[in-house]
Every structure is written in C-alpha cells, then in structure tokens.
Amino acid sequence: MNTPTVLVTGATGTIGSALVPALRARGVTVRAMTRDPDRPVPGAETVVADLREPESVAAALKGVDAAFLNSPSAPDAAELQIRFADLARDAGVHRLVLLSQYAAHADSPVRFLRWHAEVEAHVQELGLDHTVLRPNLYLQALLAFAGTIAQGWFAAPIGDAAVSAIDTRDIAGAAAAVLTSTGHTGHTYTLTGPRAVTHAQIAQALSAATGQDIAFHDAPADQFTAALTGVLPPWQLEGLVEDYAHYARGEAAEVHTSVTDLTGHPARDVTDFARDYAAAFIPAE
Numbered sequence: 001m002n003t004p005t006v007l008v009t010g011a012t013g014t015i016g017s018a019l020v021p022a023l024r025a026r027g028v029t030v031r032a033m034t035r036d037p038d039r040p041v042p043g044a045e046t047v048v049a050d051l052r053e054p055e056s057v058a059a060a061l062k063g064v065d066a067a068f069l070n071s072p073s074a075p076d077a078a079e080l081q082i083r084f085a086d087l088a089r090d091a092g093v094h095r096l097v098l099l100s101q102y103a104a105h106a107d108s109p110v111r112f113l114r115w116h117a118e119v120e121a122h123v124q125e126l127g128l129d130h131t132v133l134r135p136n137l138y139l140q141a142l143l144a145f146a147g148t149i150a151q152g153w154f155a156a157p158i159g160d161a162a163v164s165a166i167d168t169r170d171i172a173g174a175a176a177a178v179l180t181s182t183g184h185t186g187h188t189y190t191l192t193g194p195r196a197v198t199h200a201q202i203a204q205a206l207s208a209a210t211g212q213d214i215a216f217h218d219a220p221a222d223q224f225t226a227a228l229t230g231v232l233p234p235w236q237l238e239g240l241v242e243d244y245a246h247y248a249r250g251e252a253a254e255v256h257t258s259v260t261d262l263t264g265h266p267a268r269d270v271t272d273f274a275r276d277y278a279a280a281f282i283p284a285e
C-alpha cells in the first residue's frame, strides 16, 4: 500500500518548517509547498505554488490525501485560504487541517480573529473531513523582539496580563498527529502552552536562560504604534494592536490540554523555549 501524501502549505515558515520533519517521523510522504523554486525542503517532495495563483495550487494538490492549510498574515488571507479549501475539495483531498487562532470569532474586535472565523465557517460547510487548530500567541513571536531583548529590554501594550503562549514546535506536533491519525473530524482544538505567563515572567525566563538582565516594559498602545509606524503596514500594525488589547484584557489566558492529548507529550514551557532559543537573544560579539 502506498504511504499517504500530506501537502504542507507555508512549509518554509514558522509552523511548516517544524511540521515537515514531524510528519516524516510519522512515516508519511510530505509534499512541501513553497513559492521559491530554489528552496528545496529537506526530507520532502518540494512543490512550487503560490496561494495567489490557483492553477499552481490545483497542481500542488493532485494526488494529495491530506493538507495542512496555513497562510502568512495578509489582508487577503481569508480569501486565499477559502480558495485553497475549495481547490482541496475539488482535488478530492480527504482531510484538511486548518491553522486558525485562539478565540477566533466572527464578532471579535480583533480583525485576525474575524478573518480566521470566516475561513473556519467556510471549511465547516465544505463537507470535507476537517479539523481546526486554534493556537494561542506563539512564543517564537518573541524572536521579532530579539534586537531589543539582546540590549536588555522589550516592550508591548499588554500590562501584567497572562497569556497561555505556545511553542510553535508543539503546534507542529499537534498538527502532525491530527494529519496522520483518526478521530479528529469536525473537532476544533485550542492549542496553548502549559500555563499562562505574563511578559514579566517571559523576561525572567529569558534572563535565566541567557544570563543577561532582560526587562519587560509595558508600552501604551499609541507609543507601540508610533514605534512601529513605517515598519509594519497599517493593516498589520492595527491588527497587532488589536491582538495585544485582547491579550491585555486577559482573554487569552485559558490553558488547554490539547497538545498533550494529541501528542502524548506535555506542551513546552516558556523556560524550555528560552533555553532552546537563548542564542537568538544574546548580543552578537
């Protein structure tokens, strides 16, 4: 019998790059999607396709048994994901695993959560075997702050709110489990770390792992916006501020057991993340 083929979108990205080896370890054939013809993905059959080019996506989906759908954050992300899901159904893909976000909801004040809810609602109507993964804030998102963290500080408009942030390696582990085992049809799994942590606690974990003094400063939203104006496009910056307001209201602090339930391993703690990524937060010599 042929081994099943799983298509991984965003295969060179944060989740995808951890998902490809996790799937390989489970013995399936991995087809890794990238837009870059010069970027073969190790351990996978690489397919060149762009979510904005439907013909390339349809070709990438040929002969695929299951697909993992993740797209970069973009103003048209919902449209691109909905079109991918339709093409997956047309191609006869048996199972679709959708990467969404913690607290996705059509009425959310956070635009990203509304976009994810729109895709979830569409996928639920398609009649495909589907599963939704809703991860909370990525611990790896801290890598975007590495420049100032290496100088001893980082700032965000979150106050002392706790968030059950998750290591993206655990999201990949959970996705690999759902893509390769049965019993997940129609389920929505909220994926979190093992505890909710404040940004001050994150700073403590980074300090302990790096041996440097790292402080967290709460930043008013307008100051945070001013610092990133011109760095991020307006839609993304406004969305990020909405995300932080949602965290600051304490709306992202629930701890769920889905990572352990799906993978058989406890979710990584912020101290594990800090230990494994310490080098990224240490000033260059």
Ligand SMILES: NC(=O)c1ccc[n+]([C@@H]2O[C@H](COP(=O)([O-])OP(=O)(O)OC[C@H]3O[C@@H](n4cnc5c(N)ncnc54)[C@H](OP(=O)(O)O)[C@@H]3O)[C@@H](O)[C@H]2O)c1
Residues within 6 Å of the ligand: 009, 010, 011, 012, 013, 014, 015, 016, 033, 034, 035, 036, 039, 049, 050, 051, 052, 070, 071, 072, 073, 077, 099, 100, 101, 102, 112, 135, 136, 137, 138, 139, 141
């Ligand atoms: N950051 C968080 O804390 C957080 C929390 C929960 C959920 N999320 C969700 O995670 C998703 C974004 O994840 P991320 O920022 O970590 O991104 P990412 O997965 O690292 O995305 C980048 C990937 O997207 C691929 N890509 C870019 N444009 C593409 C296109 N037009 N067609 C096909 N592939 C394309 C890139 O591949 P190539 O360049 O190789 O083509 C790359 O592999 C969003 O849906 C976001 O809402 C994020």
